[in-house]
Amino acid sequence: MDAILIQILNGLDKGSAYALIALGLTLIFGTLGVVNFAHGALFMIGAFCAVTLQKILTLSVTTIDPERTDFLGNPMKVQTPYVENWFGPEMGATIIDWAVPLAILLAIPVMVLVGFVMERGLIKHFYKRPHADQILVTFGLAIVLQEVIKYFYGANPIPTPAPSAFKGSLDIGVWLGFDPYSIIYPYWRLVYFFFAGIIIAGVFAFLQFTTFGMVVRAGMADRETVGLLGIDIDKRFTLMFGLAAAVAGLAGVMYTPILSPNYHMGMDFLVLSFVVVVVGGMGSLPGAVLAGFLLGILQSFASMNEVKSLLPGIDQIIIYLVAIVILLTRPRGLMGRRGVMEE
Amino acid sequence: MLGLERKDTLLLIAVAFITLFAPIILNPFPAGSALAQFNAGYPDLMQRFVIFGIFAIGFNILFGLTGYLSFGHAAFLGIGSYSAVWMFKLLSMNVIPAIVLSIIMAGLFALVIGFVSLRRSGIYFSILTLAFAQMSYNLAYSVLTPITNGETGLQLTLSDPRILDGASTGGLPVTSLFGAEMRDTTTLFVGPWSWDFSVGYYFCAVLMLLAFYLSVRIFRSPFGMMLRAVKSNQQRMNYTGLNTRPYTLAAFVISGMYAGLAGGLLAAMDPLAGADRMQWTASGEVVLMTILGGAGTLIGPVLGAGFIKYFENIFSKINDGILHQWFAFMPDGLENAMVAVIHPFIGKGWHLTLGLLFMLVVIFLPGGLVEGAQRTGRLFRRRDKNADHVESDAARQRAAAE
Numbered sequence: 098m099d100a101i102l103i104q105i106l107n108g109l110d111k112g113s114a115y116a117l118i119a120l121g122l123t124l125i126f127g128t129l130g131v132v133n134f135a136h137g138a139l140f141m142i143g144a145f146c147a148v149t150l151q152k153i154l155t156l157s158v159t160t161i162d163p164e165r166t167d168f169l170g171n172p173m174k175v176q177t178p179y180v181e182n183w184f185g186p187e188m189g190a191t192i193i194d195w196a197v198p199l200a201i202l203l204a205i206p207v208m209v210l211v212g213f214v215m216e217r218g219l220i221k222h223f224y225k226r227p228h229a230d231q232i233l234v235t236f237g238l239a240i241v242l243q244e245v246i247k248y249f250y251g252a253n254p255i256p257t258p259a260p261s262a263f264k265g266s267l268d269i270g271v272w273l274g275f276d277p278y279s280i281i282y283p284y285w286r287l288v289y290f291f292f293a294g295i296i297i298a299g300v301f302a303f304l305q306f307t308t309f310g311m312v313v314r315a316g317m318a319d320r321e322t323v324g325l326l327g328i329d330i331d332k333r334f335t336l337m338f339g340l341a342a343a344v345a346g347l348a349g350v351m352y353t354p355i356l357s358p359n360y361h362m363g364m365d366f367l368v369l370s371f372v373v374v375v376v377g378g379m380g381s382l383p384g385a386v387l388a389g390f391l392l393g394i395l396q397s398f399a400s401m402n403e404v405k406s407l408l409p410g411i412d413q414i415i416i417y418l419v420a421i422v423i424l425l426t427r428p429r430g431l432m433g434r435r436g437v438m439e440e
Numbered sequence: 441m442l443g444l445e446r447k448d449t450l451l452l453i454a455v456a457f458i459t460l461f462a463p464i465i466l467n468p469f470p471a472g473s474a475l476a477q478f479n480a481g482y483p484d485l486m487q488r489f490v491i492f493g494i495f496a497i498g499f500n501i502l503f504g505l506t507g508y509l510s511f512g513h514a515a516f517l518g519i520g521s522y523s524a525v526w527m528f529k530l531l532s533m534n535v536i537p538a539i540v541l542s543i544i545m546a547g548l549f550a551l552v553i554g555f556v557s558l559r560r561s562g563i564y565f566s567i568l569t570l571a572f573a574q575m576s577y578n579l580a581y582s583v584l585t586p587i588t589n590g591e592t593g594l595q596l597t598l599s600d601p602r603i604l605d606g607a608s609t610g611g612l613p614v615t616s617l618f619g620a621e622m623r624d625t626t627t628l629f630v631g632p633w634s635w636d637f638s639v640g641y642y643f644c645a646v647l648m649l650l651a652f653y654l655s656v657r658i659f660r661s662p663f664g665m666m667l668r669a670v671k672s673n674q675q676r677m678n679y680t681g682l683n684t685r686p687y688t689l690a691a692f693v694i695s696g697m698y699a700g701l702a703g704g705l706l707a708a709m710d711p712l713a714g715a716d717r718m719q720w721t722a723s724g725e726v727v728l729m730t731i732l733g734g735a736g737t738l739i740g741p742v743l744g745a746g747f748i749k750y751f752e753n754i755f756s757k758i759n760d761g762i763l764h765q766w767f768a769f770m771p772d773g774l775e776n777a778m779v780a781v782i783h784p785f786i787g788k789g790w791h792l793t794l795g796l797l798f799m800l801v802v803i804f805l806p807g808g809l810v811e812g813a814q815r816t817g818r819l820f821r822r823r824d825k826n827a828d829h830v831e832s833d834a835a836r837q838r839a840a841a842e
Binding site for chain 1: 507509556559560562563564566567568570571572574575578579581582583584720721724727731784789791792794795796798799802803806
């Protein structure tokens, strides 16, 4: 029992990332009808927002401390981050420590801006073009964004630790009445899961309970009629693109302590997220979220030693295998609507 | 000639001329001169030109004709390479059996994968092929290590049986065609120029010409016509009571076999095979090549393949020092500014240039380089015609005045 529970927990953090990216992808596809291969790059840009903030916060001024000397007897040079000078050493250290969560504040405007520029500057011109063209141009854009990041940040992963308050692990087993140390789960992954839950709930609440969301949903169902009612649906869809970009970016920001960001992380996640979207059903938001968590958990079950000894290599291919089976038996995906992207 | 129309024959002859004289054409700068680094006429790179040309020609038969965008074609390239290396290990260092096996194996895999994937179209087809390719890649990396040698990649060893060749003496044997070693190169010196003629290159070049000829025939055949009809409106085809599946499957298998041939040739030139060849970035590369050159055109994919490989190998070697040489005529400040501006796009940043170029092509030239050339050609022709009009108008006015 505890073995099963730990696999479910292990699947949750990856599943949350899949679900968040897939949610953004589906938002874009459902509203604008565009297949966005650059969505992984947005996830990556989000992650690099965290890196940037960390770099900015640790910018230091070098002063000479006459009271202390280094091993040669010269006065010691001390590097103090500006933040520590401004807010006092303790407060400054705390701010630096909390760089990743603080990066959320930076990432939201940056990502919304990136989303706007992308939609108005490029994707707008591709609504009428075939899906293949949309895939190709966004694929090109993904390469460009990836290379720009590589130019500025280098090719190596940059470690961005979680706040020290969240270092260490939680012994969930004890709570549930198992032996101590049977289920150990890092705090940050738990944070990530709850964070993903809040974002997902937020997006759904926004679409469900606000007038704006209602109009957007109406536009997703029948764009033409909504337009005929005198509503500027394009403007709202552009906003939704910004929102989707922000969701992907936030997923990236919070994922940095789990996986040190590198320039190709976007592409790695993109392929799997597309599989997730297709499994969930193109254009279905609940489907994307469900499939994200489902595939994340399945993947973690497949990497159990017991399963691997029975079916060697299954952990490597399980997601693709599920995708193939679902596409062939249920072309609409788990929760896809009838008539969306069906031939 | 050869069952082709006049225009296609001319194209074929032009391609044959360029490939056969490539060692000379691609080395326009004398060895040792400042521009010698832009010479692409060394065997290793020329082989890549034609091999990836074959790969892209095959991909174009599927994507260009039927419009099915496969994101997993690299799997067949990898399968071709693995089968060829196994043939070198087990049977003989002759390249013929290796290449035959790689084509057959890739064809078989394409048959299975195509049979399943072609049940869906559009983005679902892309995702299905991508999923299959990623599965093969992951399996080749992990569980299939006895067959693929995992991360190290499959290589020749001294203890391989090689039934037909008998026991080898000395070092590792090299791939050959009935005794003619693939790596044999004759260098010809004419004045300051040096031209490398390599057996391996000409072997690949002849196969590419065959592959190109075959693709021209497919493009012009009723079968090719049927595939175009699938691209323009599959539903209508189905309504007329025609089952399109066998046609698309045939196109998929043919293009898979082309990829297998390319993979086999890669292994024949350099007998090792790694799982990287199957990764989806490799599939993305062939998509880039085909689109950049011009999908659906005959010569486009070859151009695209050459273009990207040239970029990858030559453009990526430009560094700041060379830029400083180029802009040396400018005042110092301006020179440094120019170099600083261009710096991100050259050398290691060639991917950035490629990505930008690719986006520009998709946005403005959906027909790729070929369409670009056609448009430029038309522009000139129209200007000539306008000029004619102007002249004739002027003549008429003159006549009226008199």
